[in-house]
Amino acid sequence: MRPRTRAWGAFALLALTGALAVASAMPASAQEDDEETPVDEPEFVRGRIQDKTKEPSKPLEGVELTAKKGDREVGEAVTDEEGSWEIMLPGPGTYTVTLDTDTLPKGVGLRDEDKASLEVEIEEGRAKGLIFAIGERTTTSRSPAERLLNLGVQGIRVGVVLALASVGLSLIFGVTGLVNFAHGEVVTFGALIAFFLSASAGGPEMPLVAAAVLALLAGGLFGYVLESGLFRRLRRRRSGNVALIVVSIGLGLFLRHVFLIIFGERPRPFTEFTVQKNFDVGPISLPPKDFVIIGLSLALLVAVGLLLQGTRLGTAMRAVSDDRDLAEASGIDVERVILVTWIAGAALAGLGGVFQGITDKITYDMGFTLLLSMFAAVILGGIGTAYGAMAGGLVIGVTTQVSTYWVESKYKLGVALAVLILAVLIRPQGLLGRAERVG
Amino acid sequence: MPSETAAPVTGVAPEPGVAKPDPILSVSGLRKSFGGLVAVHVDHLECQRGTITGLIGPNGAGKTTMFNLLTGFDRADAGTWSFDGSQLEGMLAYQIPRTGLVRTFQLTKALAKMTVLDNMTLAATTQRGERLRECLVRPLWRQQEREIEARADALLERFNLAHMRTEYAGTLSGGQRKLLEMARALMVEPRMLLLDEPTAGVNPALLQSIFDHVRELRDDGMTVMFVEHAMDVVMGISDWVVCMVEGQVIAEGPPASIATNDAVIDAYLGAKRTEEAQTGGGG
Amino acid sequence: MDIVEVLADAIRVAIGPLAAAYALAAVGLNLQFGYTGLLNFGHVAFLMVGAYGTAITVDQGGPLWLGLLVGVAAAVALGLLFGLPTLRLRADYLAIVTIAAAEVLRILIRGPGEDSLTRGVFGIQRFGNDFFDLNPFPNGEYGIGRVSFTERGLWVLTVAWALVAVFTVLVVLLTRSPWGRVLRAIREDEDAARSLGKNVFVLKLQSLVIGGVIGAFSGMLLAIDRQSVNPDSYLPVVTFAIYTVLILGGPASRLGPIVGAVLYWFVIQFTEGFAREAIRAGWIPESVLDETDIGALRFALVGLGLMLLMIFRPQGILGKREEVLIDAQ
Numbered sequence A: 001m002r003p004r005t006r007a008w009g010a011f012a013l014l015a016l017t018g019a020l021a022v023a024s025a026m027p028a029s030a031q032e033d034d035e036e037t038p039v040d041e042p043e044f045v046r047g048r049i050q051d052k053t054k055e056p057s058k059p060l061e062g063v064e065l066t067a068k069k070g071d072r073e074v075g076e077a078v079t080d081e082e083g084s085w086e087i088m089l090p091g092p093g094t095y096t097v098t099l100d101t102d103t104l105p106k107g108v109g110l111r112d113e114d115k116a117s118l119e120v121e122i123e124e125g126r127a128k129g130l131i132f133a134i135g136e137r138t139t140t141s142r143s144p145a146e147r148l149l150n151l152g153v154q155g156i157r158v159g160v161v162l163a164l165a166s167v168g169l170s171l172i173f174g175v176t177g178l179v180n181f182a183h184g185e186v187v188t189f190g191a192l193i194a195f196f197l198s199a200s201a202g203g204p205e206m207p208l209v210a211a212a213v214l215a216l217l218a219g220g221l222f223g224y225v226l227e228s229g230l231f232r233r234l235r236r237r238r239s240g241n242v243a244l245i246v247v248s249i250g251l252g253l254f255l256r257h258v259f260l261i262i263f264g265e266r267p268r269p270f271t272e273f274t275v276q277k278n279f280d281v282g283p284i285s286l287p288p289k290d291f292v293i294i295g296l297s298l299a300l301l302v303a304v305g306l307l308l309q310g311t312r313l314g315t316a317m318r319a320v321s322d323d324r325d326l327a328e329a330s331g332i333d334v335e336r337v338i339l340v341t342w343i344a345g346a347a348l349a350g351l352g353g354v355f356q357g358i359t360d361k362i363t364y365d366m367g368f369t370l371l372l373s374m375f376a377a378v379i380l381g382g383i384g385t386a387y388g389a390m391a392g393g394l395v396i397g398v399t400t401q402v403s404t405y406w407v408e409s410k411y412k413l414g415v416a417l418a419v420l421i422l423a424v425l426i427r428p429q430g431l432l433g434r435a436e437r438v439g
Numbered sequence B: 001m002p003s004e005t006a007a008p009v010t011g012v013a014p015e016p017g018v019a020k021p022d023p024i025l026s027v028s029g030l031r032k033s034f035g036g037l038v039a040v041h042v043d044h045l046e047c048q049r050g051t052i053t054g055l056i057g058p059n060g061a062g063k064t065t066m067f068n069l070l071t072g073f074d075r076a077d078a079g080t081w082s083f084d085g086s087q088l089e090g091m092l093a094y095q096i097p098r099t100g101l102v103r104t105f106q107l108t109k110a111l112a113k114m115t116v117l118d119n120m121t122l123a124a125t126t127q128r129g130e131r132l133r134e135c136l137v138r139p140l141w142r143q144q145e146r147e148i149e150a151r152a153d154a155l156l157e158r159f160n161l162a163h164m165r166t167e168y169a170g171t172l173s174g175g176q177r178k179l180l181e182m183a184r185a186l187m188v189e190p191r192m193l194l195l196d197e198p199t200a201g202v203n204p205a206l207l208q209s210i211f212d213h214v215r216e217l218r219d220d221g222m223t224v225m226f227v228e229h230a231m232d233v234v235m236g237i238s239d240w241v242v243c244m245v246e247g248q249v250i251a252e253g254p255p256a257s258i259a260t261n262d263a264v265i266d267a268y269l270g271a272k273r274t275e276e277a278q279t280g281g282g283g
Numbered sequence C: 001m002d003i004v005e006v007l008a009d010a011i012r013v014a015i016g017p018l019a020a021a022y023a024l025a026a027v028g029l030n031l032q033f034g035y036t037g038l039l040n041f042g043h044v045a046f047l048m049v050g051a052y053g054t055a056i057t058v059d060q061g062g063p064l065w066l067g068l069l070v071g072v073a074a075a076v077a078l079g080l081l082f083g084l085p086t087l088r089l090r091a092d093y094l095a096i097v098t099i100a101a102a103e104v105l106r107i108l109i110r111g112p113g114e115d116s117l118t119r120g121v122f123g124i125q126r127f128g129n130d131f132f133d134l135n136p137f138p139n140g141e142y143g144i145g146r147v148s149f150t151e152r153g154l155w156v157l158t159v160a161w162a163l164v165a166v167f168t169v170l171v172v173l174l175t176r177s178p179w180g181r182v183l184r185a186i187r188e189d190e191d192a193a194r195s196l197g198k199n200v201f202v203l204k205l206q207s208l209v210i211g212g213v214i215g216a217f218s219g220m221l222l223a224i225d226r227q228s229v230n231p232d233s234y235l236p237v238v239t240f241a242i243y244t245v246l247i248l249g250g251p252a253s254r255l256g257p258i259v260g261a262v263l264y265w266f267v268i269q270f271t272e273g274f275a276r277e278a279i280r281a282g283w284i285p286e287s288v289l290d291e292t293d294i295g296a297l298r299f300a301l302v303g304l305g306l307m308l309l310m311i312f313r314p315q316g317i318l319g320k321r322e323e324v325l326i327d328a329q
């Protein structure tokens, strides 16, 4: 056993990071806008119809909407000059809200013609916002092949971000054997830092690109703190696998709810790149930011791959993964390699969080939601290897996204997890990994 | 050089794969590779009942892997093997001890968080109290438990561990753990023991005692096969020696013939004896 | 600020049905994790199938006793479903697969609409009336001073702690037998157990299923007490909380789950009450913490507690340091 004071030092450090984050957060949590706060009495659906293809976006007045429960019509609304509408509902339940596309101005239509009717589930005393995405009227609806192709490309986007976020999880497992259940919180941390730097009212409001770079650095710092403050000490105490898993679960739970206190429960977007007009490449139609994210992530992943292959550090990492004792005996500074792996892995995870926040919204638990998919990616690819995480991430991303062609997207996470379970059962060593030594 | 009792393996030619008059263990075409590396490739090997067989070979020769394959801890790519009338291939690891073939591990697996006595009583087979339906009713298994404990105590006495009876096994020394593991294996009432480096990391003072036990066991009719790196020890105690190199049995025979076997000498000159220092470290 | 009221509240929760249900869940987990070393991170799924088994049966017109049987049967089925494929995996993979499987199950229960068997996000309500009809206590308030329960609360509480007692005794009997000795061997080194002829797989499965059924009772208890099931009450965080209870009390100890649950709920409720009062009294500025943050504060504390316990006192209050799974082998 080690002296306890050291571990306490670790917590002091962690607490400090937390306090810093709180300090930077305060202005943000004070500012709340009233749009989606739950009302306590009756149930509502509401929304705002805007033509976002225009700059600035133009509210559409006089658009008619109806709400139905089953076949029974329960309410209707017409948008006001702000484009806003609201329908009061008779109680909790499942409703279908239909937008009458004939009441839209000329030349304007729904971005996706199939989405004129949206199904919504309202719980007791809740109001829910509905978004009808307005865009240029698409002349022809897409063929199944085109839809599948687009889903596939979206899947690649999901996959590369997943891969970026999971490389660290995999490499850290490789060099230390730690299955880090708090890795998701590193991802969230990156997104939150970028949010506070760029989009928070009390923050410095810097451009998102600069904030993303700082988030990458902050992620690396976070990795440094976690490794040198906590996990290195636990390793020195020869803590077992099971103990480490439990510790990382506790850590994740703690961080996640600290984030919740700081950031609040409501998902928030970055202020830049929120809504973009789709950009068409042949039959593929995606917002430009998605193309940029795919390109950047791929470039980074390739760079990581090359670093692992070509540099002494990469060789050292692989040596430590293969056989720690042997690496140590041949003069590699194992502890330093582990520290660098943590910093690099956490930095990539932080950036992954920013990307995830750009394509989706930022929530206090976005990393945890992603965690199981990351495990899926890492295990599928072969835990401990960087390429494995990349390959696994792509497979998981594409599978889940393409699956929404057949199953409703609320089951999407379920699909990812099912793939994970199958992967573990059929090939526990992963697609690229090796079997373990017995006896 | 063979021990005082009459060497039971007489009149068998010292060549790899030779048949024995009364084999208790018989292996054919056993093969295992890891990726490109062929870890074990044994065409034929027999083990004579009631003898001590020493298994030697440089580090990485495939000795542990062969034990793993024989006892179901690793799956063979090919091969058949039988023990005293039962075909073992395809059996699961837990079924094999029940046929009377029990192994120990190179890295001792004394259960450190259980007491020495629990380690011993655990190992007894066909305990009624291990069945879910009966374990709740103590009277059903109390008598058997007493018998098992008596047997365990006798063995602990014999292996000089009686004074540690109620201690956690984690408090034992490396050598004591090896002794405990061997004593525990005997609780299974095996007819053959596969001992993987029973002396690794053992204090030289205890070393002699371990081999005295092995000899006693043999004299009681047990068959023993053990892996050992110290050549003088192997030569001193074995009735028969098998030498593995790169997964294959390159020589077998009485100790004297092995000591002068050119292939064996070659293999050992190639790999020197530094390995003794490296192996070991009992848990 | 009324510190006495906060204390009374904390004591009420610490001996109430909620604490009993957590104790029960922890008794089950103790068998799986404490004694067998199974890193089951999908324990909440056992609570969920127990609760849903009961709720759906009653919702479809069945009697409550049948619902309870269905809940138990569902837990056995789930144990086999979890266990058969996963129990051959390493501890860390088992953790990942069980947490994933529990989430898949929850997503499947949550997915369908209001008219389905599970009623999706709306959940099922008011299926425990038969249980409350059996209440032998006459109307009134029962208790000492400010710690008191209604006859309804007392009835649930009595049944709950009785169940805890029964299952604690069961687990004690099981783990003190040679069967339990094999479990402890498996916890430490399953290869060692195998090399001595123990059918590791079957014993792990038995442990998982029995622990799961105990977990299902906990789920049924909670659901009947609340008269409501909802998929969003069975998040992974519940499993983590049960781990905290178990490690607080002491894994592989007889009374650990009970001590852990009582203490856990006392601390949680006291801190929450205290924080709420402190915010109201203006001791904590609203910009740092407001009342809506109190739920988050609870789980932050649970996480911190779980981490600190595992680092500094993995044997909890009652466990034996020598037996706890802490060191690498």
Ligand SMILES: Nc1ncnc2c1ncn2[C@@H]1O[C@H](COP(=O)(O)OP(=O)(O)OP(=O)(O)O)[C@@H](O)[C@H]1O
Pocket (backbone or CB within 6 Å): A435, A436, A437, A438, B034, B037, B039, B057, B058, B059, B060, B061, B062, B063, B064, B065, B066, B106, B279
């Ligand atoms: N699970 C495994 N995966 C990959 N290679 C393995 C595995 N198990 C064993 N090997 C390799 O098989 C070869 C034989 O190993 P084995 O442990 O059987 O040797 P050994 O004769 O027992 O050596 P020693 O005397 O050092 O104990 C070695 O090269 C080893 O690296």
Ligand SMILES: [Mg+2]
Pocket (backbone or CB within 6 Å): B063, B064, B065, B106
């Ligand atoms: Mg070996």
